[in-house]
Amino acid sequence: MTIDTPSHPPLRRTPVSDQAQSFGLTFQGRLHGALAHRLGVDILKGVYAPGQVLPNEIDSSSTLDISRSAYREAIRILAAKGMVESRPKAGTKVTERKRWNILDPEVLGWMFETEPSEDFIKGLFELRLITEPAAAELAALRRTEAHLKQMDAALDVMEAETLATEAGRRADLEFHDALMNATGNEALASLSHSIGAAVAWSTRFKQRSGPLLRDPVPDHRRVYDAIKRQDAGAARWCMESLIRMALDDTQRTMKTQLIEPRG
Amino acid sequence: MTIDTPSHPPLRRTPVSDQAQSFGLTFQGRLHGALAHRLGVDILKGVYAPGQVLPNEIDSSSTLDISRSAYREAIRILAAKGMVESRPKAGTKVTERKRWNILDPEVLGWMFETEPSEDFIKGLFELRLITEPAAAELAALRRTEAHLKQMDAALDVMEAETLATEAGRRADLEFHDALMNATGNEALASLSHSIGAAVAWSTRFKQRSGPLLRDPVPDHRRVYDAIKRQDAGAARWCMESLIRMALDDTQRTMKTQLIEPRG
């Protein structure tokens, strides 16, 4: 067994053969991005363990059949996210898990592609339960009319489209973004944006596997109402309940996915 | 005025001239890293505003007198942190501030090099006040003897070294890291690690400008004691008070820095 990267779909649109185009599942625009994606997911999956050094640039790029430049740029991306570390003579090694920037939106997205552990999901929602109710509280105290208008508009779209459509999911994100802007706290907004985007991404799977899902609009509306009337306590409580329900949905979805791994 | 990047120290160890070596302030190992650092700080400072497109690769790399590869790798780093976005024909443009991963440890470090706004500092500590007391609470409930031993050892070093030494500051980080491990929440630990590292980095400045600073060890010890006796409420309260004091120190330091910008 000398095969390093087993059973991956091709990294690039096969430029030579005009047939077999239908493969391009994982392909994303740029080559370095696609490779960073693949390596990132592999690291998260444990295909490459922390401490392990990757094959050197020459070998890697040649076995992947790409140029050294593209390979190096992919490594830079992973290094920027704290997942690998390169030094001359020592090679490029996977860093210890503690140093990974798992709250980076891209990393978080990769995470959700790997059937993350129950513990991780729980930890993430625990963090949401800490931050987002507090954010709702701040939003209730600091929101302006403009914020309310944004949130209200997003809610209308959510109601009309439901979470089954792309537009509906986007509206969900817009609602949370508006709420985070209302907190007037940039760092808090950045954190919630990352997590929210990742969780919303997983909503796509929820929607597919679960036949019936709780309508999220009323819960969101309650949060909105509390913020509108500047009731910080109620905003906190409603947001907390909203997240608990999302956790519940997500956990149930993950379980059914374990039963039927692929669609 | 056609000058693009005004008054920056040299990007590389001047390889030609053997003298004037003393310049190497900002230099960090690799060229792509140093450039990413410089560009990142410039973006945070507003030298390059969101929406603005950077000069193209050819021009940029030639005016900076580096190769296109090195320049491109720097851009990939910034793109990985959400700060720029490249597209063929359209160029590389600075993304809107909301999309920056300001909780990335590196970005946060760059932030503290730019005399961040009062609002940003307050927002960051507001986030700490939300997450870290909650973390202390969780740590009190879940800590093991091993965690306690780690924290205790770190406290001893802090006491012996004080925050004036590198070892002392490292011990401070170790204390918080052990605490975060005790929470058993990976996401929470990652967040606090980012913020903690950045704030600790700023401690270096605190130490320099402020002649006398509150001794932080007793406050830390109180948090430790509460966690040891599994008193979640006390742990939360002590941690909150610890952070409020740190905020106080930081704000005072920032103010004095405004009066006397450079040492």
Place this chain on the structure above:
DNA sequence: TCACAATCAATTGTCTGAGTTATATCACAT
């Protein structure tokens, strides 16, 4: 006048091959 298709050109993306620099490892001497 407007919608849509074809063309163009600017910019990033990719490739190749070479030389340079840092550093982990080992041998050797202290």
Place this chain on the structure above:
DNA sequence: ATGTGATATAACTCAGACAATTGATTGTGA
């Protein structure tokens, strides 16, 4: 043991070419 120096290996940097993508422009037909 400890420190010092040589060596080989890896990442790092460079240069120049070509390919691919796409925003803008122009042309075409209704």
